[in-house]
Amino acid sequence: MNAIYLMLIGLAAMALGYFVYAKFICEKIFKVDPMFLTPAHELNDGIDYVPTNKYVLWGHHFTSVAGAAPIIGPAIAVIWGWVPAFVWVVLGTIFFAGVHDAGGIWASNRNQAKSIGSLTGDIIGKRARSCFMIVIFLLLLMVNAVFAVVIASQLISFPSATIPVWGAIVVALIIGQLIYRRSIGLMSVTLLGVIALYAMIYVGAELPVSLPEQVAGLNANQSWIIILFAYAAIASLLPVWVLLQPRDYINGIQLFIGLILFYGAVLAAGPEIVAPAFNTDLPEGTPSIIPILFVTIACGAISGFHGLVSSGTTSKQLDKEPDLRFVGYFGAVGEGSLALSAIIATTAGFATLGDWQTVYHSFGQGGVGAFIQGGGNILQQGLGLDNVLAETLLTVMVVLFAGTTMDTSLRLQRYIFQEWGVIYRIGWLQKPLQATLLAVGSCLLLAFGVGGDGSGGLLIWPLFGTTNQLLAGFTLLVITVMLVKRGRPMWYTLAPLLFLLIMTTLGLLIQLKSFYDQQDWFLLSLDIVVLIAAILISLESSWVLAKQIKANKAEAVNP
Structure with missing residues (x-):
């Protein structure tokens, strides 16, 4: 099959989801109100709460949720064949991720931009909130510690990316000043910023930059990780308009232009998909497609991390409530299109089935490397880009x-630590600097405390x-309870919620057995903690939901 058909069907379905399904959900289910005073205006502090142009906010939301995961997940999951990965990404984006992201912003926006963890306490109960906060903390710990490793490894493997990656921070700082201090039009600033970024990609390909093998007793990987956390700590303390917003x-x-270039190359090259539609010759040790497909591809179909961003930073910058459709749902569409590009790159970017099988010789193979290799080949074929420039771009x-x-x-x-400070009335923990130091410290402790290599x-x-x-299921649970309390249809969030909870619980049980067989007692213990938290939150939420449905029926009978 030609990859062009896969691209056109996938993008057309997602576009239809945005223009039709998202419009219905936002107007008829969430009932967004253009006159509602958003927390960005009500609590405007110029630091975290800042009313923001919806296009700028979309950039923040899209790039914050679309990390390396929507590339890694699909690039691994195609081992089962391209059809299951494609179907889950497309349907997941339309009926799961878009509703989840927009709903997370809506729920938080209607409750003074509280995080989804804090909302759980208000809507479901304190016990559920405590369990939820544990799950959230573990997830953020994983994302921060691992993404630092991913970035460091890529900067080491591709030194041509160093200049454009760090140069983007300088460009963002200038853009923030031009927009908010000099009041220069967004279109002019955007054009200058994009030109500067692509110029740096070209410069980076010509002038690769690498760290020395040893710096103060640390190797290059360790040095990059420390530099990354130092930067992230500073960035997390700055007002959002200074760096976070313009950078995102x-x-x-x-x-997004990179995606357009990639899809343009697909149209020009018309590569054939060499991977099987359904892989019947799976490598030994490959787990069952159900339920593992639905947890391998998280970002790109639906991801709990999106709920943290929706309710953590995005809702604090929402200018008008109707903007959440563009920011949240279309942000999910952007990530879905990235996941689709990963599927195409890793199934049509190889010359033969044998080349593909050489990469996918065991479960867990592929990932970022396969995306860059396959995508680079397509860019070369379609646009005639030099190999180094194509790989640098990706x-x-x-x-x-x-x-x-x-x-x-x-x-x-940092917000999580501050919320704990509020909940448990610990004054010093509510301060941004102390909370940031604890956030960075916990990540570095995990990174360097195990093995010592970062x-x-x-x-x-x-x-x-x-x-x-x-976490995605729990976010949908909070949204569902809010809808029921308002007497609105709940199945548009309840159906994906039930599907996720079933698949995730099965996945946790399979992992539990795997960790036990491997005698990995640390991961076994964490798995049990997460599983118990899931059961407790589900039971308490079910009780609250059933109670509210009963109350709604009673009110309908005796208005």
């Missing part, structure tokens, strides 16, 4: 996505898929 926005535009896409996600994730982790976060990464999807 201009990266979002640049990355590497910069991966690193910028991961970097902007890490920026937002560390800020969210990659300790990889230890708990096997739990990311199930923990992430569990």
